[in-house]
Amino acid sequence: MSMFVGEALVGEGNEVAHIDLLIGSKDGPVGTAFANALASQSAGHSNLLAVVRPNLAVKPATVMITKVTLKTIGQAVQMFGPAQTAVAKAVVDSVAEGIIPKDQGEELVIVCGVFIHPKAADNKKIHDYNYEATKQAIASAMAGKPTAEETIAQRDAGEHPFKNF
Template identity: 55%
Template sequence: AHIDLIMGSKSGAAGNAFVNALSTNTDGFNHLLAVVTPNLPARPDTLLFNKVTIKGAKQAVQMFGPAQAAVARAVMDSVSEGVISKQQANDYCVLVGVFIHW
């Protein structure tokens, strides 16, 4: 698997893309918020979207399970290690396109 990453201000182009992605799911392409654990979203707000059509339950489990969890942990680790500042964690959003080779 590999990812494409967009990160920026919620009040800029990244924020607009974030809102548009949340409101425009299509068949086989879904968007989901990254969560560290149930009811604990990653900060900065992080949205995942698949780059290849999900065609079955096995693929959905890969995307919504380990891929989502790994991205959420990576974002949170970036904040705890200072790669993303705590101020940016509040002001920014992250969009992650996930490409899993089915």
């Protein structure tokens, strides 16, 4: 496959994390999306590489894209701080645990959409929820989950938490 798709929602309140991501080869559609995300910045949408620390980008290379327009420096700091740290650690841990094969670290890239609510205030929750959501989204993507059969079987087994917003 040239593209794996993952999604996860973790947490509650204003710190809830919602991750949508694509994993694929650098020379395929995900690679194109990755390059476009880094090259196409716009006001309030500062896409950034996931780094463990400055000068140590994760492998596979991961670009984080904002799913909400960042309007304040506080929101930008949350994206560049606890969210970036969480996504980076989740990618590295996924490689260390074999969810993403180590030998594909240079061939694959990840495009990771990150939601941070404008009223989010608890940076620890932002970190913890985004870490868990990213780990879950990666695991789902790499396993091809949910399958069409699982989606059909569970289509009436609960409600979307934001259905009435």
